[in-house]
Amino acid sequence: MSFTPFELEAWQSRYEHSVAHNLADSGCHPVGLGELLAHDPDAIGRLLAVDLNYPPVGGTDALRALIADWHTAAADNVLVTVGAAEANALTVATLVGPGDHVVVMEPGYRQVRGCALNAGADVDAFPLAPDHQWRPDLDALDRLVRPGTKLIAVTNPNNPVGTILTEPEIDAIIAAADRVGAWILADEVYRGTELLTDRITPTFWGRYDKTVCVGSLSKAFGLPGLRLGWLVAPPALVDATWRRHEYATISAGTLSMHLAETALAPATRDRLLTRNRTLVRDGCARLQNWVDDHKGLLSIIPPHATALAFVQYHLPRPSLEVADALRVHGSVLVGAGTQFGVEHHLRITHGLEAGYLDAALSSISRVLTGLA
Numbered sequence: 001m002s003f004t005p006f007e008l009e010a011w012q013s014r015y016e017h018s019v020a021h022n023l024a025d026s027g028c029h030p031v032g033l034g035e036l037l038a039h040d041p042d043a044i045g046r047l048l049a050v051d052l053n054y055p056p057v058g059g060t061d062a063l064r065a066l067i068a069d070w071h072t073a074a075a076d077n078v079l080v081t082v083g084a085a086e087a088n089a090l091t092v093a094t095l096v097g098p099g100d101h102v103v104v105m106e107p108g109y110r111q112v113r114g115c116a117l118n119a120g121a122d123v124d125a126f127p128l129a130p131d132h133q134w135r136p137d138l139d140a141l142d143r144l145v146r147p148g149t150k151l152i153a154v155t156n157p158n159n160p161v162g163t164i165l166t167e168p169e170i171d172a173i174i175a176a177a178d179r180v181g182a183w184i185l186a187d188e189v190y191r192g193t194e195l196l197t198d199r200i201t202p203t204f205w206g207r208y209d210k211t212v213c214v215g216s217l218s219k220a221f222g223l224p225g226l227r228l229g230w231l232v233a234p235p236a237l238v239d240a241t242w243r244r245h246e247y248a249t250i251s252a253g254t255l256s257m258h259l260a261e262t263a264l265a266p267a268t269r270d271r272l273l274t275r276n277r278t279l280v281r282d283g284c285a286r287l288q289n290w291v292d293d294h295k296g297l298l299s300i301i302p303p304h305a306t307a308l309a310f311v312q313y314h315l316p317r318p319s320l321e322v323a324d325a326l327r328v329h330g331s332v333l334v335g336a337g338t339q340f341g342v343e344h345h346l347r348i349t350h351g352l353e354a355g356y357l358d359a360a361l362s363s364i365s366r367v368l369t370g371l372a
């Protein structure tokens with residue numbers, strides 16, 4: 001059977017440690033261990049006392065309860081995984097088989113698409129429409145969803161364009177799924193990275209029975225190195241994904257679960273969200289100014305969330321060629337639009353320290369001007 005590689009992640013793993021500036025990771029500047037533990041005088045003692053045994057395979061009770069609270073679910077709806085990546089992969093492996101039909105949102109993080117193709121499914125994409133400010137084309141979704149559609153996958157807020165779905169849009173997606181009894185996979189890793197409001201993006205959880213929500217500590221919480229994620233699902237599906245989790249990884253790490261309990265405790269959770277929102281709001285403003293300085297060459301539809309900017313360049317060259325030129329001649333790594341399903345764009349991460357971001361953007365300017 002043919003295999004569809006995950007082009008974006010392959011690009012990152014190949015090059016992200018060999019450039020001066022990495023603007024291809026999709027979170028904000030990561031939180032240090034000292035910073036995570038700083039506000040609790042007993043935290044280091046508790047960390048040093050951790051017994052490095054296998055943890056509870058589905059997550060500690062305390063952690064499952066904290067994750068449940070983030071999605072207004074119950075602890076038995078939660079399976080703790082190795083990042084959102086494992087949660088997405090387990091969900092597709094559990095729900096999708098050969099010949100099934102899957103609908104994904106594009107532009108998008110193409111993990112669910114690739115996993116579904118590799119499971120032998122037919123995959124269609126419904127667009128976030130650039131001529132409608134990256135709003136979802138719900139008529140297209142409705143046309144695509146058919147009897148036999150097993151799964152509709154959305155990312156909310158969206159990677160790479162930062163669209164936050166409105167309540168009527170969420171209702172329409174659920175109605176499309178309900179019409180044919182499809183599952184919804186709502187990847188919610190970017191909840192908490194809102195740029196224009198302090199209101200956390202509403203979760204899909206609790207609206208429709210056949211829903212799986214996926215989250216992680218990698219984006220809004222700034223802790224990607226913990227490799228700690230989760231899925232939230234009806235208990236029977238938690239059970240079925242858990243059986244696959246035992247094959248794939250057995251469990252996330254003991255230290256990661258311990259630190260995740262710290263990160264999601266209410267006081268720390270709010271401190272991390274505030275820290276990271278400050279970074280993404282500042283980064284987004286810098287990025288927007290930089291785009292404005294390159295009128296005619298660059299343009300952007302302003303995102304509503306995430307640490308990401310999906311910038312259109314007005315040059316007659318494919319995005320992988322442009323991204324490769326930036327890597328080779330500017331030592332900057334960015335995502336190429338084609339890796340998200342849309343050409344002539346670059347995905348540029350901006351939620352980084354100001355000096356680092358500014359230096360990287362200057363390098364991009366230099367190389368792009370040379371290509372123009």
Ligand SMILES: Cc1ncc(COP(=O)(O)O)c(C=O)c1O
Binds near residue numbers: 082084189216
């Ligand atoms: C939409 C989306 N889902 C899942 C992931 C994987 O996240 P994690 O680091 O939690 O595995 C990413 C990472 O970029 C992402 O953008």
